[in-house]
Amino acid sequence: MTVLIDTAFFNAFDQVGPVHHGLPAAAYTRSEFFELESNLLFTASWSFVGFAHQLAKVGDVQPLTVAGKPVFLVRSESDKIRAFHNVCRHRNLKLIDRAGHCDVLITCPYHRWSYDFSGKLRLAPYFGGEKTGLPDGFDLADHGLYEIRCHTFHDWVFINLDGQAEYFDVFIEPLKRQLIGFEPEKFEPVATLDFGEVPANWKLLMENFIEPYHVQYVHKTTTSQPLEDHYVVADEHCLGSAIELTAEQQADAAAGTLGVSSRYLTLFPNFVLGLYYPDQIGVHLNRPVSADTTQQSRVIYLHRDSDHSQAAVEHARQLWDSVHREDHHMCERLQAGRHSSVAEGGGVLSPHWEVSVRRFQELVADAVRPGLEGGI
Structure with missing residues (x-):
């Protein structure tokens, strides 16, 4: 039997009594509920996504999927772990497809658009016709990678996709107390x-x-x-x-x-x-x-x-x-x-x-x- 996921979905769960019901089974089995979690829970939360020691050197990169979205982590020039949407600003190709190391720039394999480890677009070859030419009004500074809020607590990396979660210090405080x-x-x-x-x-x-x-x-x-x-x-x-x-x-x-x-x-x-x-x-x-x-x-x-x-x-x-x-x-x-x-x-x-x-x-x-x- 198909269970409708609507406002009555939590009726049993919300019942008040000395013994509570758990979440409905469909919360664990239905792709529709999983999509709700991706869009409303993991997108809006501080999600734990990785370990800093696995990005040991400046230029180390690691692709992830968080809430269904392609993301990557990189250790930047400031020796800080940063997170970006894993999409080239040119034709939206997924930039990083496996964990590894980039020596100087993160380069799109499709048309060689290249970004530094802080997400700034440094090269867009032939985009204006000539090798280094750019179209009128096109500024490299306006076409960097989209950065995602990212914090590292000890060795543990957290990101917040929608940028609207509480301050990280507020989020981490209960764990610090423990x-x-x-x-x-x-x-x-x-x-x-x-x-x-x-x-x-x-x-x-x-x-x-x-x-x-x-x-x-x-x-x-x-x-x-x-x-x-x-x-x-x-x-x-x-x-x-x-x-x-x-x-x-x-x-x-x-x-x-x-x-x-x-x-x-x-x-x-x-x-x-x-x-x-x-x-x-x-x-x-x-x-x-x-x-x-x-x-x-x-x-x-x-x-x-x-x-x-x-x-x-x-x-x-x-x-x-x-x-x-x-x-x-x-x-x-x-x-x-x-x-x-x-x-x-x-x-x-x-x-x-x-x-x-x-x-x-x-x-x-x-x-x-x-x-x-x-x-x-």
């Missing part, structure tokens, strides 16, 4: 896990990370973190959970498992950061591809004074690969379940353990409500 006492600048990237495309909606991967309810069941062989010792984090749009383990609990953790005090933090819409005391950070990049597909990668960071040996890094890599694949298996089944008519009501959420999931879903719903009038 990081008090932790010093991310002292951590170094040591490994990247690239999971490619996961056949699940991006929200399922986010919700799975936010709630601790599943940990003792799904991760019983990879973690030693009792559910009852967790607590929920809901600090504005910084959502997740945390656990404080005693020294005795950490000593008793099963060998090879995650048995340390941890914080599982997200920033709406798609930033994911795990703190694992005392010396490890993990950051997930979830890139929505379609209603039922998400690209996911994870960068593992170790404190600069901790053990960076090959054995230590490989242990971390294997542990997190196992944890992610356990989560992926659940998220893929969550995606499959949402094709049942039973899921149209959104299921129900624990009023204790899934409070942050509910808040995440409310932020999604509030972002797309303006697009629901009349239905799609």
Whole structure:
């Protein structure tokens, strides 16, 4: 049965009671809802899009698709990560088609229009007939690349496509509060896990990370973190959970498992950061591809004074690969379940353990409500 996405779409979700419904199934399966999210949520938000260390040299470039739009990142002459719409101003060809390095200029392969790393148009050969000639009234300065608001927080790059989101300092403040006492600048990237495309909606991967309810069941062989010792984090749009383990609990953790005090933090819409005391950070990049597909990668960071040996890094890599694949298996089944008519009501959420999931879903719903009038 086709579900109309209109102003009645959230009726069950909006019901008031001690136990709330989750988002309707169509929010995870319908391309129309995914398009609403692209246009009204990801375009208007500070979206997490990449890692600064992957653009190490001036001139390094990386193409992205954000909210269905072609974008690229570049490390500019000022050693700053900048973002631009990935479109030549001449005939609108996609400029950057793969990650790489540009020595001096970013050059369109079609007619050799060339831009510097601050987006200024430097060359438009033969555009006026002669090699360096320009049409009357045509000024190179008026035809640079369109820049996108971009900020880097530690190693993590965020962009805002429509230029209307709140100041970045306001956006990042809840995460900063949760990081008090932790010093991310002292951590170094040591490994990247690239999971490619996961056949699940991006929200399922986010919700799975936010709630601790599943940990003792799904991760019983990879973690030693009792559910009852967790607590929920809901600090504005910084959502997740945390656990404080005693020294005795950490000593008793099963060998090879995650048995340390941890914080599982997200920033709406798609930033994911795990703190694992005392010396490890993990950051997930979830890139929505379609209603039922998400690209996911994870960068593992170790404190600069901790053990960076090959054995230590490989242990971390294997542990997190196992944890992610356990989560992926659940998220893929969550995606499959949402094709049942039973899921149209959104299921129900624990009023204790899934409070942050509910808040995440409310932020999604509030972002797309303006697009629901009349239905799609």
